[in-house]
Amino acid sequence: MSKVYITASSISCALGCDKQSSIEKFLSINEQNYKEYLEDCFLDAPYYKIPQEFKDQSDKFFSTLENVIGSALMEADLHTAQQEELHIYLASTSMNISLLEDSFLNSDTLEAFGYQNIVSFIEDLIPSNFPITIIQTACTSAANATIKAYEQIKNSNIKRAMIIGFEFYNHSTYKGFESLMLLSNSGIYRPFDKNSDGLILGEACSVIILEDHKKSHENFEIIGYATNFDNYSITSSNPNGEATLNCFKDALKSANLSFGDLDFIKAHATGSENSNLSEATAIQRLFDDEKSSCDIVVLKPYIGHTLGSCATNEIILLSEAINQNIVPKTLNFKEPYKGITFRPLDKERIISEATVLFHFVGFGGSNASIILTNKSSQCI
């Protein structure tokens, strides 16, 4: 069995066009300047946009991918032979829809059906010897891609992998969520709050590189995971929270940890009423079962719901924040649901080493939990 570390990462999201600016912005946001941040983001619509001008959707798609992949490769410092060993996983919900919209809505032609153009573009950037694997499981896509790569490295079948999560603005997805009445009208993201009126979408592209050895003391190790299927509904989770609760417990078992070893649960916390309530119920049941609690971190008010890419985005933001000794507070939370007694982290916490369970939920009943740590005592 090999160990699995996140040895490099990069991100472009509403907070910033690269990792450094994203983390600086992430750590600088507070209740006083949050409104100003949102006003900058939501110039056209309540949507967390990447703060950069692009010629068109195609320019945004490919130039962002190129920059994010290039930054991660540079940070990982992989020479050509090592890049040839990279197994590449792409994870997204909307995949190429923004590109299809660009061609169809502007010129009435439908170019680039299928994913060949995306695959070819990435193959030109990275000299990998292996075919790219595209994984789509809705909002758990990047989580599941990470898990697949983790299993392969852990079992010494491969040495290193790159997971690319991406989600770019497109009308089809925005209007689709609007038609399901899942979008917030107030423009205020309030996950787990009784008065939440929906979610706010966002775009982002991020990359994590997984390797079988640690390259820096800041590298987080993946120490366990769990996945399961909630057969309740295509668009919502079972209100009893059972599948999510089982996912939490199975992930802890997989990591050989007890609940008390966790410092944080990074909740999915979409903001939609049903999913909010289901996940909050699962967390409450976990705390009740354990007769204890841990801090709950929610990141979507900072970058929006970035759908299939949210796992890589949120893993990068939180692990980089911990490396800077801070876990930011959950914004906009005021009042819990009836019967829910926990409150998401309500003030920033100073901490330099942590074990975190990241949880993600997707349309179609997909649940995924991944446990990461940078504590030397808990690295397996």
Add this chain to the structure above:
Amino acid sequence: MYIKSFFKYQNSYLDDKEYKKLLKSITDFDLRRISKFNLLALYGSINATKDIDLDKNPTIYIATNNACVDEIYRVLKELKDTNDVAPFDFLGINTNNTGFYISKALGINALSYTISSSDLILEKSLELAFNDYKNSVSNSFLIGLTDSSMQNISQDRSKTQDNSSWLYLDGTKDGSKALIKDLKFFSSLDHLNLHLQTISYKNIILNAPTKELSDEILINKNSNLLFGDIFFAIEHTHKNSLYIATNSKRRSYLITLETL
């Protein structure tokens, strides 16, 4: 990993209503408001599993080249014409619903993944399943190649077909049609040829692109050389058969099959 059953379906084009008719003869599942891509996947997966005892928790891999192409086209036209997207049209462009419907229709509780790649996507999905099996992540798999014809989208694409071809595999020998003994990927023909010289086999089955390269592949002259896809390979497997699928970059999957 044992192949318990398979079902291969290819047809030039049928619309939603025709698939609903076909499905009504094999399932009581409520088919209202289900997209063509999902109907197609249901048709193949139900047929592939109708005569076998299905594990309650298999992993589903849905291999697709173009995913919900008809459904995306419909949404794009709506956006262009009316600027609105209907809820079920939106749900239809999300492939993750496919696994949910298959689970419900088959009465199973299955994690599902929609998988794509540059090509050889069914072989890629088989590789993922084989890794899961080796890594003890899962013990049973429902794997299907699903794509719908694009004839409604462009005349240029009229040659594409409706396709829903599925296999069910698990870890038990009883009632199986063949054993997948090994599955390897080779990043060049040289690496493939080196490996071929180290193993013995009776039959060797090449997919269409590999057939074009057969002069460059070091095939044992005493073996039976056949041409076809993975389903053909399963049907024509004898003890120690090899199936080779190669892509345009001359990279290959080599699947070692055995009958029991």
